[in-house]
Amino acid sequence: MSCREIEEIEEDNNEIVLDNDTSTKESRDIYVAVGKNDANVVKWALDNAVSPGGRVFLVHVFPPVSYIPTPAGRLARSQLSQEHVQVYINEESNKRKNLLLEYTRLCHEAKVVVETMLLESKEAGKAILDLIPVVHISHLVMGTKRSPIQRLLGRRQSTGEYVQKNAPSYCNVAIVYEGKKLKGEYKRVIIDSQIKEATGSVTMAIEQNERPANSLFSECLCFSRKFL
Helix, strand or coil: CEEEEEEEECCCCCCCCCCCCCCCHHHHCEEEECCCCCHHHHHHHHHHCCCCCCEEEEEEEECCCCEEEECCEEEEHHHCCHHHHHHHHHHHHHHHHHHHHHHHHHHHHCCCEEEEEEEECCCHHHHHHHHHHHHCCCEEEEECCCCHHHHHHCCCCCHHHHHHHHCCCCCEEEEEECCEEEEEEEEEEEECCCCCCCCCEEEEEEECCCCCCCCCCCCCCEEEEECC
16 A cells, blocks of 8 residues: 545535634735636635635735746846846736736625735745744635645645645645635545556545644545546
């Protein structure tokens, strides 16, 4: 048998369970990490995570400009004139503004106060983890493009999975895939190495993790599923 880690999509209870103490504004704030094509992540947060009077903070991490595309190929910014570099930086800034405008519009339509936060970093996951204690994030929503099976078979973690695994205990991290919350926080999954020919029958058992009662996610002890 080999060990892997997997998170499953939660079908029934999608709502985030917020702490009982919502007396302060910060405790009702929801931080949503966004990139390209993350409208479904914002919609999920608005529908399931935002409490009355709470605000949404859209967190977008973008990489520093090290290389710039040119007709001659990608060149280091040090090889180009300052004017050329500034033109490219302005173009990228406008792209970010348009991207965030789509998400802020969703918040305005839902009549939710929204603010944006821009972080420049080569490592998005580390940048978000560093931000958590600075602004006291207790509820964070992130998206992933990787399906449960892809995460099961792959070795690399998505940014959301990395943040969820390494976030401090007071910060509850919900990961959304295709508009649905993933269930569980890195439960160990034992996979039967004998996979049947046609159906690819796989038997799994999940080892229960200890978590606080106010966790964002409901419990799941074990399951058996066939993948076609």
